[in-house]
Amino acid sequence: MQVANITFQFQDGQPAQTHVAAQGESVLDVALNNGIQLQHNCGGVCGCSTCHVYVVKGEDYLPEISDKEEDFIDRAVNPRINSRLACQCVVQTSQELVILVPPQDFLGH
Numbered sequence: 207m208q209v210a211n212i213t214f215q216f217q218d219g220q221p222a223q224t225h226v227a228a229q230g231e232s233v234l235d236v237a238l239n240n241g242i243q244l245q246h247n248c249g250g251v252c253g254c255s256t257c258h259v260y261v262v263k264g265e266d267y268l269p270e271i272s273d274k275e276e277d278f279i280d281r282a283v284n285p286r287i288n289s290r291l292a293c294q295c296v297v298q299t300s301q302e303l304v305i306l307v308p309p310q311d312f313l314g315h
């Protein structure tokens with residue numbers, strides 16, 4: 207079942223890529239399944255800030271941000287109002303998401 211399209215844009219200048227996502231998959235899952243480099247030091251359990259991304263489009267379709275996620279975003283590099291942790295952005299419904307991936311060579315923790 208394919209329910210969403212996620213377009214990944216990259217701050218390091220790589221060309222954008224669009225991939226389909228099934229309900230229940232996270233943005234991190236979709237990135238890793240398609241060979242996109244996105245750090246995930248805690249393994250995707252909201253225990254680090256290394257999967258930090260920016261949601262350019264579609265944030266209203268994502269699960270609400272938790273206090274724990276917010277705490278880790280505060281420790282990420284260059285957090286912004288549209289920052290999220292990719293492992294916590296689980297696809298719930300049919301949607302179009304655009305995600306901006308920060309450079310992967312300098313990270314929070």
Ligand code: FES
Pocket residue numbers: 245246247248249250251252253254255256257278291292293294
């Ligand atoms: S991989 Fe650690 S919070 Fe997402």
